[in-house]
Structures are given as structure tokens and as C-alpha cells.
Amino acid sequence: MRYIPNTEQDTRAMLAAIGAGSVDDLFSDIPESLRLRRPLKIPAAVSEAELVRQLKALAATNADADSWNSFLGAGSYDHFSPAIANHLIQRGEFLTAYTPYQPEVSQGTLQALFEYQTAICQLTGMEVSNASMYEGASATAEAVLMAQRISGRRQIVVARSVHPEYREVARTYAAQLGLTFVEVPFAESGGTETDAVQATLGPDTACVLVQYPNFFGVVEDLAPIAEAAHAVGALFIVCSAEPVALGLLKSPGECGADLVTGEGLPLGGGLQYGGPALGFFATRERFVRHIPGRLVGQTVDRDGRTGYVLTLATREQHIRREKATSNICTSESLIALLATISLVSLGPRGLREMALLNLRKAAFAKQRLGKLPGISVRFSGATFNEFVVRLKKKPNTVLAQLRRKRIVGGVGLDRWYPELADCLLCCVTEQKTREQIEALTAALGGAR
Amino acid sequence: MSGSGRTVGIQGLVFDEPPIFERSTPGRVGYSLPACDVPARPPESLVPAHLLRDDIPGLPEVSEVEVVRHYTRLSQWNFGIDLGFYPLGSCTMKYNPRVNEDVARLAGFARAHPYLPDELAQGALQLLWELERFLAEVSGLDRVTLHPSAGAQGELVGMMMIRAYLQSKGNPRRKVIIPESAHGTNPASSALCGYQVVGVKSGPQGVVEPKAVAEAMDPDVAAIMITNPNTLGLFEEHIAEIADIVHEQGGQVYCDGANLNAVMGITRPGDWGVDLMQINLHKTFSQPHGGGGPGAGPVAVRRHLAPFMPVPIVEKGPEGFRLDYDRPKSIGRVRSFAASFGVMVRAYAYIRSLGPDGLKHAAETAVLNANYIMAQLKDAYLLPYDRRCKHECVFSDAKQLPYDVKTLDIAKRLMDYGFHPPTIYFPLIVPGALMIEPTETESKETLDEFIAAMKAIAEEAREQPERVRNAPSKPRIGRMDETRAARQPVLRWKPGT
Numbered sequence: 001m002r003y004i005p006n007t008e009q010d011t012r013a014m015l016a017a018i019g020a021g022s023v024d025d026l027f028s029d030i031p032e033s034l035r036l037r038r039p040l041k042i043p044a045a046v047s048e049a050e051l052v053r054q055l056k057a058l059a060a061t062n063a064d065a066d067s068w069n070s071f072l073g074a075g076s077y078d079h080f081s082p083a084i085a086n087h088l089i090q091r092g093e094f095l096t097a098y099t100p101y102q103p104e105v106s107q108g109t110l111q112a113l114f115e116y117q118t119a120i121c122q123l124t125g126m127e128v129s130n131a132s133m134y135e136g137a138s139a140t141a142e143a144v145l146m147a148q149r150i151s152g153r154r155q156i157v158v159a160r161s162v163h164p165e166y167r168e169v170a171r172t173y174a175a176q177l178g179l180t181f182v183e184v185p186f187a188e189s190g191g192t193e194t195d196a197v198q199a200t201l202g203p204d205t206a207c208v209l210v211q212y213p214n215f216f217g218v219v220e221d222l223a224p225i226a227e228a229a230h231a232v233g234a235l236f237i238v239c240s241a242e243p244v245a246l247g248l249l250k251s252p253g254e255c256g257a258d259l260v261t262g263e264g265l266p267l268g269g270g271l272q273y274g275g276p277a278l279g280f281f282a283t284r285e286r287f288v289r290h291i292p293g294r295l296v297g298q299t300v301d302r303d304g305r306t307g308y309v310l311t312l313a314t315r316e317q318h319i320r321r322e323k324a325t326s327n328i329c330t331s332e333s334l335i336a337l338l339a340t341i342s343l344v345s346l347g348p349r350g351l352r353e354m355a356l357l358n359l360r361k362a363a364f365a366k367q368r369l370g371k372l373p374g375i376s377v378r379f380s381g382a383t384f385n386e387f388v389v390r391l392k393k394k395p396n397t398v399l400a401q402l403r404r405k406r407i408v409g410g411v412g413l414d415r416w417y418p419e420l421a422d423c424l425l426c427c428v429t430e431q432k433t434r435e436q437i438e439a440l441t442a443a444l445g446g447a448r
Numbered sequence: 449m450s451g452s453g454r455t456v457g458i459q460g461l462v463f464d465e466p467p468i469f470e471r472s473t474p475g476r477v478g479y480s481l482p483a484c485d486v487p488a489r490p491p492e493s494l495v496p497a498h499l500l501r502d503d504i505p506g507l508p509e510v511s512e513v514e515v516v517r518h519y520t521r522l523s524q525w526n527f528g529i530d531l532g533f534y535p536l537g538s539c540t541m542k543y544n545p546r547v548n549e550d551v552a553r554l555a556g557f558a559r560a561h562p563y564l565p566d567e568l569a570q571g572a573l574q575l576l577w578e579l580e581r582f583l584a585e586v587s588g589l590d591r592v593t594l595h596p597s598a599g600a601q602g603e604l605v606g607m608m609m610i611r612a613y614l615q616s617k618g619n620p621r622r623k624v625i626i627p628e629s630a631h632g633t634n635p636a637s638s639a640l641c642g643y644q645v646v647g648v649k650s651g652p653q654g655v656v657e658p659k660a661v662a663e664a665m666d667p668d669v670a671a672i673m674i675t676n677p678n679t680l681g682l683f684e685e686h687i688a689e690i691a692d693i694v695h696e697q698g699g700q701v702y703c704d705g706a707n708l709n710a711v712m713g714i715t716r717p718g719d720w721g722v723d724l725m726q727i728n729l730h731k732t733f734s735q736p737h738g739g740g741g742p743g744a745g746p747v748a749v750r751r752h753l754a755p756f757m758p759v760p761i762v763e764k765g766p767e768g769f770r771l772d773y774d775r776p777k778s779i780g781r782v783r784s785f786a787a788s789f790g791v792m793v794r795a796y797a798y799i800r801s802l803g804p805d806g807l808k809h810a811a812e813t814a815v816l817n818a819n820y821i822m823a824q825l826k827d828a829y830l831l832p833y834d835r836r837c838k839h840e841c842v843f844s845d846a847k848q849l850p851y852d853v854k855t856l857d858i859a860k861r862l863m864d865y866g867f868h869p870p871t872i873y874f875p876l877i878v879p880g881a882l883m884i885e886p887t888e889t890e891s892k893e894t895l896d897e898f899i900a901a902m903k904a905i906a907e908e909a910r911e912q913p914e915r916v917r918n919a920p921s922k923p924r925i926g927r928m929d930e931t932r933a934a935r936q937p938v939l940r941w942k943p944g945t
Contacts (some may be wrong), residue, residue, distance in 0.1 A: 001806045003543050004813050005891035011813075013821040014892060026819055027714055029683045029836050036716045042582045045803030048547050055797065058575055059556025063568035072561040075784055082479060084516050086553075089738075092530025093523040096544050100739035101536075102869055104860065104923040108526035109739035112519065115468055118940040122506045128939050131826075132741070134597035137784040145640075165784040172758075172780035176608060176641045212518045219499055248491060249599045250501045263784070273572050274562030274785025275597070276742030288937060294740065299933035301926040311933040317600070317636035318874075322645045327636035330598035330730070334738030337519075344468050345515050348504040350479035356491060358485055363494050364486035382495040399565070434485040 001045075032238025063408060065271060069436045071365075072213040073386045073427020074215070075163050075241040079354070080430060081268035085341040089334050092334040099294070099333070103309045109333060110308035113296040113400045119343045123246050123261040125253020126282035129426035131294040131310075132336040133328065137166040139279030140239040141173035141208070142292045143259040144327055146283075146372070147235040148179060149325070150290055155204045157193040157234070159184045161214035163241055164416035179206070190218035190388065198228050205234040207259075212238050212252060213245050216379055216425065217362070217386025221320035226256025235259060242266055243280070244429075245384045247351030248359060268342025269335055278335040278422070289315060293327030301374030358385035361437065365428045368441045375444065378423050386427040388413065388420065395424045398444070405443050462924050465521045467941045472508035478515050504941065525924055526739070527868050533894050535821075537840045537871035537883025538631070538679060540709045540731035542814075545801065548734065548794040557793055562785035566770040573769035576787060577762045580746075581798045583727055586707070586807070588718025589748035592727075593757040594787040599706055601782065602726025603637035605672070608779045609724065609749065609756040610671050610700045611641050616756075616777065617698070621670035625694075627679060628657050629875045634673045634704060643670060650877060654680045654833035658689045667697050675704035677711065677719070679875040679883070680833055681818060681840035691721025700724070705748075708732045709778025709814055709887070710839035713808030717748075724749040733795035744791040758782045813888035814839045817895060821884055824899045828906035834879050840885035844878050853909040853916045855880040860927065861908070861919035865901035 006014075011023065020026055027035070046054065063070070065078050089095065093108055100106030100113075113131045120129035133139040144156055156174060158167055160183045173385055182200045185195045192210055201208070206405040207231040213219050222238060229236040234311075240250035240262035246252075252260045264278030265271075283291060289312065297311035317324040346354060369389050370377040378388040391398055395412035402409040410426035417423070428437065457745065491500055510518075527534070534541035560572055580592045596602035607624070614620045624638040625646050635645045641793065648664050651657040661672065672694050676684040684690070691701045703717045703725035709732040717725050729735045730743030737743070749757065755777040763772045771786060802810060815838050822841035829843035845855040859882070861867030871883040886895060908916050920926065 001802065001811060003545060003802075004809060004888050005804075006816070006888075008814055010892040011816060014816055017478045017824045018816075018819045020819070021818055026812070026815050026836060027683075029685055030711075030715050031685060031688065034688060034718055034719055036588075036714060036719065040713050040804035040807060041585050042799060042804050042807075045806050046800050049803070051797055051800055052551060054800070055551040055558075055793070056554060057756070059551075059554040060562040061571035061574075062556040063564055064559035065554045065561060066555050066559055067567075070561060070564075072563050074563055076562050078559075078561070080481065082512070084512060088516065088523070090549060091520065091523040093526035093528045094519075094739055095549075096528035096530045096534075097526045097739045098534065098536055098539055098541060098737045098868075101871075102527075102859070102863070103928045104920050105863055105868060105927055106525075106739070107925060108522040108524065111465075111467065111522055111525070112739075114939075114941065118467070119507060121940050122504050134601060134742075135783055135788075138597065138601070138782060163784070165749050165781055168781040169783060172608070172782055173640075175780070176611065178642075192857035219495055221496075221499065221879070246501075247504070248500060249495070250499050251504075271559055271561050273557060273560040273564075273787075274568070274791035275783075276595075276744075276790050277559065277784075277788065283457040288939070295937075295939055298938040299929045301928050303926060307925045307928050309928045309930050309933045310937075310939060311930065314934070316632075318632035320636070321632045322635035322639035324632070324636040324639075325563075327600045327633050327640055328598070328602055329600045329631075329633050330743045332597075332738075332742045333740035334736070335742055340468075341515060341519060344508050344510060345478040345512065346945065347472075347476075347478060347509040348507045349509070350477070350481065351504065351507070353479075353481050353646045357481060359482055359491060359494055360489055362484050363489060372617040382499070384495075403565075403568070408561070408568070414599035423773040430481065433482075437486070448681065 068406050068408055069439055071410045071426045071428060071440060072408055074411045074425055076271055076274060077242055077266040078271055079266050079430050080432045081342055083268060083346045085268045085338050088341055090337050095336060100310060103307060107307055110296050112337045112340060113333060114298060114308050116340040117296060119340055120280050120282050123243060125251025126281045127285040127382060128288050129282040130291050131218055131296050132331040132333060133279030133281055133293050134332060135275060135277035135279045136241055137169035139261040139281045141170040143237045143261045144170045144174055144207060146290050146292065148239060151206040151235060152289060153206035154179050155202065155206060156181050157184060157200045157205055157208045159210045161186040161192055161216055162209060162211040163215045166239060181220055189381035190216040191220050191381045192225065194224040194228050199226050201228065201232045201234065203378050205232055207235040207237050209237045212240050213242060213384040216388045217383040218379055218381040219384055221247060222252060222255035244355055244358060247355035253332050264339045267339035269338055276332060276335055278332045278339055288386045290325055293328045294331050354430055361432055362387060362428040364393060366435045372445050388423050388425050390423050402443050407440055407443050409440060451818055462524060463521045465518060468510065468518050469506060469508045469941050471510050471514055471518060474509055476509040476511045478510050478512045491518040512660055522616055532866055533890055533898055534868040534869060535870050535884045535886050537708060537885040540885060540887055542734055542887040543889035544736040548797045551797050552790045552793040553679060563813055570768050572789060573762050575796055576792060577764055577769050579792050582799050583746055583748055586712050587727065587748040588716025589755040589759060590751045592746050592748045594746045594782050594792060595758045596726065596745040596747060597783060597788050598743045599726050599728040599745040600633040600637060602747045603633055604640055605758060605782050606702050606724050606726060606747050607637055609753050612756045612779050613753055614670055621668050623669045625664050625672040627674060629678050629877050630673065630675055631704065645933060646819045654682045655684050656690060657685060658686045661690045662693050663695055665693055669699045671700040671702050673704060675705045675706060677838035679838040680842050681839055682833060687720045706731060707839055710811055712811045714811055724753055724774055727790055729795040734798045735791045735794050742791055744788045760786055810888045815887060817886040817890060820895055821886055821899060825902055828903050841885055842878050843882045845880035848909040851909045851913040853913045855882055857916045857919060858882065859907055861905050861916045862922040866923045867898055867901060
């Protein structure tokens with residue numbers, strides 16, 4: 001086996017040095033009754049070439065975003081990623097290093113994560129970011145738990161326009177501690193109205209959670225909601241599944257957010273059938289000691305040279321064990337590096353330009369689709385790169401018809417919102433051409 | 449020399465490289481975006497002006513070549529498996545096959561949207577379905593949830609399932625038994641499920657004694673979380689008896705599978721009486737660690753726990769593979785979408801490349817390598833538990849302390865010899881622990897060079913202890929002021945700093 005260098009001769013020499021008669025002797029501490037005395041029932045080994053052949057065949061059965069005209073979004077967004085990002089993260093020194101416990105030989109990862117933390121702060125308008133978490137939904141759940149720890153309160157207020165899977169994950173986490181959830185309905189704009197939020201708030205409200213842009217693509221007006229939450233002493237959490245929007249939209253920090261979380265995969269990471277992903281997590285300096293996950297800090301070595309270390313570890317599980325701020329140990333360093341490379345390559349102007357392309361193309365598509373007979377735009381609020389349309393026919397029937405033209409027209413909302421069972425969520429990023437949008441329009445015109 | 453090679457420096461040239469933000473020059477461009485082929489409406493006409501931002505202060509403007517050089521230079525400050533031996537105990541730093549990187553990037557995988565209708569994602573679903581069967585077979589359990597994004601999230605999901613299962617029987621119970629040698633994630637994961645942690649000590653042989661578990665066990669104990677092989681690298685030989693004790697009073701047996709690499713194909717947790725375990729794909733199944741993730745921690749379960757697995761799961765039916773969301777007893781969701789799919793592709797590719805014989809051979813060789821290091825170093829370093837180890841061996845600094853040389857010093861000095869240090873000061877039950885896990889992907893020559901370096905350091909500790917205490921000298925920077933980092937946290941770059 002090419003991954004295992006030892007030869008039989010090496011093995012014999014090593015066994016002799018150990019004083020064991022055979023490799024099997026090394027397992028004599030395992031009771032015989034527990035030994036597996038047959039081969040594992042998994043397929044026999046394949047060669048490298050055969051492996052690639054088989055996996056290419058398997059991959060080819062998926063409708064990838066290059067060979068299909070896809071308008072899927074809903075938490076996973078197809079954005080341009082510079083070629084250098086994918087190349088740089090495959091440098092062995094980044095790819096095959098562990099969590100940087102030994103700073104002297106891990107400065108590359110540490111400085112890159114320090115840059116990531118900085119870029120996330122700049123993007124979200126916050127003061128502190130951790131070094132990344134698993135993915136957007138669980139990072140958001142961790143923010144809910146943190147708000148509970150800080151406030152000591154037990155009621156969680158969540159906008160119904162937050163990604164259904166994010167809400168579900170937050171509930172799964174919070175259910176273990178018996179926290180209660182209250183949902184704020186969305187308005188005719190598709191957004192969350194401050195009055196509706198206010199109606200749910202009370203002295204036991206730990207936090208208010210809103211998505212930006214929300215699950216329907218609608219740009220929530222955050223500032224008044226922040227004010228309402230703060231008026232009762234609750235924390236305001238803003239999650240974003242589409243941080244590219246922050247190239248153009250006012251940052252959640254500027255709007256009064258206390259915690260900003262979300263999915264960083266759109267920043268160069270692509271679709272990946274959902275993962276590995278990148279949970280980002282940012283907050284205010286005053287909450288730094290409550291943050292879950294890893295943090296990288298700047299310091300100096302014995303000779304005064306600037307360098308970086310993992311820091312504030314007294315929050316963490318390996319020190320605090322059951323009293324830790326979280327059980328998190330692994331972050332998503334490599335994807336954080338990828339996102340950082342993409343973000344700095346774009347810079348403030350590139351990110352704005354990318355966001356503008358999304359805004360304009362989606363607006364164009366929304367207008368085109370909205371003019372088709374039998375189709376109407378469902379919500380009146382301003383949207384970023386996604387929008388909801390209402391159909392006369394069942395969304396699943398329409399989607400099936402579109403598939404015959406190699407178009408994936410979006411995602412039907414019936415699976416999450418019975419009240420929107422006749423609706424379709426469509427996403428248009430900068431990767432879509434006008435021609436592809438016209439093809440969707442034409443197909444929908446015929447498919448009604 | 450076919451081993452790690454003698455270190456003569458760290459790189460050809462090593463550069464100082466400030467944070468990328470300091471490289472910014474207004475007007476520089478590092479991107480290329482398509483022209484707008486739809487009407488270029490002003491943003492204010494689409495989004496209310498008060499919701500728009502003008503700028504992202506601080507985000508740099510740099511050209512493509514500057515970005516490439518910056519991150520290439522940073523990478524050169526790192527040590528990775530590709531550079532040399534990385535015997536970090538408990539982390540299973542084995543070689544990461546490059547073909548796995550290639551197949552994970554196939555367009556049909558990397559460019560597939562997670563909400564593709566099932567009929568358009570059959571390849572992805574088939575891979576997940578098959579991988580679940582492979583992992584079930586290796587663990588000796590029935591079903592596997594592929595959702596958890598890391599070992600610790602696997603533990604958490606496991607504890608949630610235990611809680612939901614016991615709740616369905618009428619009482620979720622309040623306590624979890626955890627041996628003192630456990631990873632810190634075990635108690636933290638239990639606490640997140642509202643469980644109170646009860647510690648048990650290991651016996652004189654370094655393994656948990658059935659008697660200790662029997663004493664801690666009562667009808668209010670939901671589960672035992674036990675790592676096997678344990679963090680001393682020893683096989684918990686009483687595991688079957690311990691499982692019986694816990695089961696007798698209705699408790700569940702959770703195995704922390706972080707150390708599965710030592711036993712795959714040789715013995716299976718399901719056959720020990722374990723009810724559920726997480727499998728760290730970034731350890732045993734070669735997902736690259738990437739400087740701290742991404743990883744994944746699928747949880748294998750016995751049949752009675754399967755209804756509680758997170759949604760969705762992949763099922764095979766007459767019309768092909770599909771995601772099943774209709775699981776009324778499920779604990780719910782723990783992540784968005786169905787899995788860290790790219791990690792699953794790499795694990796799948798790894799298992800297919802090794803096959804049943806290769807996996808067993810990997811485990812055998814990992815154990816052989818660890819026992820070889822243990823045998824060769826036990827004169828130079830104190831070995832608190834002198835018996836056959838599995839994938840790793842744990843020494844202490846007791847023989848070096850009289851010369852005022854500590855584990856931390858030994859670890860740092862190893863860098864000068866061209867090795868990544870072992871895991872240090874863990875497990876907590878061995879004071880000054882040096883936890884060495886070589887894995888199967890290292891040659892005898894590499895192990896011999898490491899052994900020689902460790903012996904040389906033991907000698908230096910006696911003859912020139914200050915040399916060890918002042919290490920390392922070869923890396924670009926020396927020991928860091930960690931106290932300052934924690935007392936005056938600087939967690940982001942700011943202009944003018």
C-alpha cells in the first residue's frame with residue numbers, strides 16, 4: 001500500500017526491537033472474544049486510476065452548476081472564486097498542519113487566521129471575530145446559547161424569515177437546556193416589522209435573531225429592531241447566509257447588532273453539496289470572554305518579534321471542561337483561509353462590484369418573471385440576490401417541467417412554509433448570464 | 449536519507465510579512481468580474497439608501513501576485529505532514545492523499561447545490577449511502593449519521609440522542625460518567641446537554657476498572673463516555689464488562705472514537721457492547737487537518753438509537769437514493785444541509801483506496817510504530833504505564849525535571865531537530881505528559897531519526913540543559929509571550945498598529 005512505507009523486513013526488525021513475536025502479539029491485550037476474525041465487509045481496494053474513474057462516473061450523475069442552469073440559493077450561493085484561492089489552500093504547509101498549538105512552527109496558519117478575524121470584523125462592522133466555526137446554522141445556535149449565558153434569560157425570539165434550517169438547529173441546541181422559542185411572523189414586505197418583534201419581547205427575552213438578507217432575500221431594516229431588543233435588555237443577533245451582500249449593505253455592526261454570525265462559504269468556497277462550510281462569529285469587545293471557539297491573538301516572542309498565538313484558552317473545553325463556553329475544538333481554518341484570500345483579492349471595490357452584479361441581475365430576473373402571466377412577485381420588500389414568486393401551478397410541477405430544459409428553477413417553499421406552498425425561491429448571482437435568465441423566463445413562460 | 453532529513457534551516461529564504469492589510473495600495477486590483485449584462489440600475493433605486501454602505505474600511509486593495517506571494521510566504525512559516533514527522537498524540541496526523549483532494553473537487557461534487565432535487569443528486573447521495581455502510585461495518589454498529597462537523601459535535605449529537613432515547617423511555621436521567629483521562633470535549637459536550645459529569649479514575653494499569661464504574665453507576669446515570677483505546681494509548685480491556693454494568697441499570701455506552709485508527713479491522717466497538725460512537729474522519733480517515741479544520745465526526749449507533757439521528761438521512765428506495773426528512777423521533781437538525789460533503793468524499797476515497805486489508809494493515813502498522821517508539825525511548829524517558837500500547841505511547845518528563853528541563857522544553861527542542869512536537873501535558877493523569885502518535889504512514893527511518901533526536905535531547909537535558917530550555921532556535925520566531933496575548937488581547941489588525 002503506497003501510503004504505508006514499512007516493508008516486511010522493517011516490520012521484522014521493529015518486532016525484534018519491541019520483543020514481540022508477531023504483529024498479532026501487539027494486540028494480545030484485546031480479549032479474544034472481542035477480536036474480529038474475518039475481513040471487514042467493504043469493497044476490495046482499488047488503484048488510484050480506478051478510484052478516479054469510479055468517482056468521476058459517480059460525480060457525473062449530479063446536476064452541477066456548470067452543466068445546468070441553476071437558480072438555487074436558499075443558504076448556498078454560487079459565486080466566483082479566484083483560481084489562486086484554491087491553489088494556495090492546497091499548499092501542503094496549510095493543508096496538512098494541525099490546529100496551531102505550537103506557535104513557533106504554525107505562524108502561517110496563525111497570521112492567516114488573524115487576518116481572517118480582521119476581515120470578518122471589517123465586513124460585519126463588529127469588534128471581535130473568532131477563528132471560525134463549523135457552518136452558519138450551528139454558529140448561529142452558538143450565538144443563541146451565548147446570549148442566554150450573558151443575559152441569564154430563557155426566551156429566544158426568532159424571526160420566521162430566518163432560514164428554516166438555522167431556526168431548527170438553534171432549537172435543537174437550545175432544547176437541551178429547555179429554552180423557549182417565540183417566532184415573529186413576516187409582513188407583506190417579506191421582512192420583519194419592529195411592532196411584531198416588540199409584541200414578543202419581555203423581561204425574560206435573551207435575544208432577538210434576524211437574518212440579513214433574510215431567507216426570502218429581503219433586506220431587513222435592522223436598526224429599529226436592534227433598538228427594540230436593547231430597550232428590554234435583550235441581545236440582538238444578526239445572521240447572514242450570504243455575506244457577499246455585505247459588500248453593499250450597511251453592516252450589522254452599524255445597525256446595532258451585538259452578535260453577527262453566518263455562513264462564510266459564499267466567500268469563495270462554492271457549493272460543495274453543503275460543506276465543508278464556514279461558520280463566522282463576531283461580537284463586541286465587551287463579550288470577548290464569552291465567545292465560543294478558537295481565537296488568535298497578536299503578541300511578541302522572547303526577542304520582541306511580533307507573532308501570533310491561540311489565546312484566551314481559559315474559555316475552552318480543554319481547560320474548563322464542563323464549564324467551557326462551548327465544546328468546540330475544531331474550527332474550519334482552511335475554509336477561513338480560502339475566504340480570506342477571496343475577500344482580500346476582491347477588496348472593498350471588488351466585493352461591492354460583485355454585490356452590485358448580484359443585486360442588478362436578480363432585480364432584472366425578478367422584473368422579468370414578475371411580468372409573466374400567472375406569476376407574481378410575492379413580497380414587496382427590497383431584495384438582494386433572491387426573491388420569492390407565487391405560481392398558479394404547483395411549484396414542484398413547474399420545477400419538474402423546467403428540469404426537462406436542464407434548468408433548476410429554484411426551491412419550492414412548501415417544504416418549510418405551508419402558507420407559501422404556491423411559492424418558489426429563486427436566486428440569481430453574478431455567475432448567471434442574461435442569456436440564462438432569459439432562458440428561465442422563456443421556460444417559465446411556457447411552463448405555467 | 450529516506451526519513452525526515454537533517455534540518456539545515458527552515459526554508460530557502462524566509463521573509464517577514466506584515467498582515468495583508470498593510471500591503472494595501474489604493475487603486476490596486478486583484479479580481480476580474482464579468483461586465484454587467486443587465487440594466488445597471490443605481491443601487492438606491494433597488495434598496496433604500498439608508499440600508500446601503502459606502503465602504504468597507506480596512507479591507508485591502510492588492511494585486512493578484514501580491515496575494516499569491518503573501519500567502520505563499522505565510523505558508524512557509526508552517527510545519528505540516530508534507531514537510532515531516534508530526535507525532536501529535538491523539539490527533540492521528542497521517543499522510544493526506546492528494547488524489548482525495550482531486551476527487552473532492554470534481555465539478556459533480558464541488559459544484560453541486562445542496563438543494564438539488566434528489567433525482568439530480570444521485571451520485572452524491574449514493575456516495576453518502578455507501579460511506580454510511582462502510583463506517584457502520586468498521587464500527588460494528590447499525591446506522592451512521594454523517595451530519596456532525598467535528599468530533600466534538602459528534603459527541604454532542606451522541607449525547608443528544610442518548611437524552612432523547614432515555615426521554616422516550618420516560619426519564620432522560622441527570623448524570624454522565626466520564627473517566628478522568630478523557631478529552632475535555634467529553635465533559636463539555638455532556639454539559640451542553642444539561643448533564644452533570646461524574647468522574648472515574650483509571651486503575652493502576654492505566655485502564656478503567658469495572659469496580660469503579662459499578663460504584664459510580666446508578667439509575668440516574670444516562671451514559672458512560674469512554675475513549676477506547678484511551679488517551680494513554682491503552683486498550684480498555686474491561687470494556688465489555690463495563691458495558692454490561694452500565695446496561696444493567698439502563699445506561700448507554702458512548703465510545704469516543706478519536707482513536708479508532710488503532711483498531712479498525714481488528715476489533716469493533718459494536719462488538720464490545722458500545723451503543724454509539726463518533727468517528728473522526730480527519731483522524732482515522734485522512735481528511736487533511738487544514739490548520740484546524742474542516743473535519744467531521746459522524747456518529748455510528750446501534751439500532752435502538754437510529755430513530756433519534758438528526759435529519760435528514762439518506763435512504764435507498766425503488767426510485768433510487770433520497771434524503772429522508774420524515775423522522776418523527778429525530779433530535780432535529782444540528783447543521784444546515786446534509787453533511788460536510790467534501791470531507792465525506794475524501795473519507796470514501798480513502799476507504800476505497802485501502803479496502804478491508806489496507807485498513808487493517810494501517811491499524812497494525814500504526815500500533816507497531818507506536819510500540820517501536822515506546823520500546824526505544826523507555827530508557828531515556830519515564831514511561832508511567834509500561835505495557836503494550838496501541839496507536840500512541842505516553843511518556844513524562846520525570847527523568848528530566850531534576851535538570852530543570854520540562855516537557856515544554858523538550859517539545860520546543862524537537863523543532864530544532866526538524867520534528868513537530870508531540871501532544872504535551874495531556875492526558876492530565878500523567879504529569880508532564882509527552883503523548884506520541886506516529887501513525888502508519890511513517891517509515892522506520894523516520895522513526896529512528898525521531899528516536900535519535902529524543903535521545904539526544906535527553907542527553908542535552910543532563911549535559912547542557914539551558915540549550916533545551918532556550919529552544920527552539922531554528923524557527924523564525926522563538927517562544928511567544930502567551931500571558932501578554934491573554935491579558936491585553938489584540939484580536940484584529942487596526943490601522944497604525
